[in-house]
Amino acid sequence: xxxxxxxxxxxxxxxxxxxxxxxxxxxxxxxxxxxxxxxxxxxxxxxxxxxxxxxxxxxxxxxxxxxxxxxxxxxxxxxxxxxxxxxxxxxxxxxxxxxxxxxxxxxxxxxxxxxxxxxxxxxxxxxxxxxxxxxxxxxxxxxxxxxxxxxxxxxxxxxxxxxxxxxxxxxxxxxxxxxxxxxxxxxxxxxxxxxxxxxxxxxxxxxxxxxxxxxxxxxxxxxxxxxxxxxxxxxxxxxxxxxxxxxxxxxxxxxxxxxxxxxxxxxxxxxx
Ligand SMILES: C[S@@+](CC[C@H](N)C(=O)[O-])C[C@H]1O[C@@H](n2cnc3c(N)ncnc32)[C@H](O)[C@@H]1O
Numbered sequence: 154x155x156x157x158x159x160x161x162x163x164x165x166x167x168x169x170x171x172x173x174x175x176x177x178x179x180x181x182x183x184x185x186x187x188x189x190x191x192x193x194x195x196x197x198x199x200x201x202x203x204x205x206x207x208x209x210x211x212x213x214x215x216x217x218x219x220x221x222x223x224x225x226x227x228x229x230x231x232x233x234x235x236x237x238x239x240x241x242x243x244x245x246x247x248x249x250x251x252x253x254x255x256x257x258x259x260x261x262x263x264x265x266x267x268x269x270x271x272x273x274x275x276x277x278x279x280x281x282x283x284x285x286x287x288x289x290x291x292x293x294x295x296x297x298x299x300x301x302x303x304x305x306x307x308x309x310x311x312x313x314x315x316x317x318x319x320x321x322x323x324x325x326x327x328x329x330x331x332x333x334x335x336x337x338x339x340x341x342x343x344x345x346x347x348x349x350x351x352x353x354x355x356x357x358x359x360x361x362x363x364x365x366x367x368x369x370x371x372x373x374x375x376x377x378x379x380x381x382x383x384x385x386x387x388x389x390x391x392x393x394x395x396x397x398x399x400x401x402x403x404x405x406x407x408x409x410x411x412x413x414x415x416x417x418x419x420x421x422x423x424x425x
Pocket of ligand 1: 184232239259299300301307
């Protein structure tokens with residue numbers, strides 16, 4: 154009898170751990186666990202995902218470059234950039250002359266991203282940071298990307314609200330909605346189609362379009378209503394200094410130096 158109880162308890166514990174660590178990817182165990190799991194998977198991440206470069210080009214790269222074509226030199230922010238998949242698809246578009254900042258809390262994921270994005274230096278900057286409390290003034294970016302990442306944040310709705318704050322009126326949001334069997338394992342972190350649309354419109358976005366995309370994800374486009382020209386197209390012009398909070402950093406090779414208080418953030422993957 155005791156052996157049966159021990160066996161059942163161990164099986165239940167194993168099932169719980171499998172759910173929390175593998176199926177839910179650590180989301181209920183806090184940001185530290187999510188980041189630790191991505192740190193560990195980073196070297197194998199791209200081969201596990203096995204993205205088709207042609208599909209990435211067709212579904213992510215070309216549409217983003219086309220939608221931003223009227224801007225000239227757009228500035229895009231990719232929150233939860235991971236191994237830089239979306240930035241790579243956009244930067245390789247011949248008609249995209251803009252700049253991009255990718256942020257992610259996992260240093261090993263960013264190191265993999267840098268391997269593929271360093272050829273676009275200085276138009277690409279990477280920063281180790283979570284997507285909450287973004288160190289930018291309101292309306293700093295022309296487009297915000299939040300692909301395959303919302304469900305890993307402490308609060309997807311708060312993450313969207315913060316992204317909308319740093320997006321200029323008239324700017325574009327590209328995100329994704331988790332669906333299918335994977336979504337069933339993440340209660341409270343994922344939304345129905347209607348619920349997802351409500352979350353975006355509640356944060357001030359409009360013209361929400363939700364398309365079936367991958368097995369586990371819908372792709373979602375939305376616009377921030379209004380129109381406002383953006384004065385700058387470079388990350389260093391909109392980044393707030395971690396010390397004096399003022400905007401205006403100067404690029405010195407891979408490093409960024411505050412124009413006001415001389416604080417320096419060293420690159421190519423800037424710690425913030
Ligand atoms: C499934 S990967 C997606 C990466 C990339 N967006 C893509 O489509 O390939 C999720 C990424 O979100 C990052 N992440 C987790 N929590 C985050 C947070 N609070 N803020 C920003 N990124 C986060 C992880 O480190 C990981 O790199």
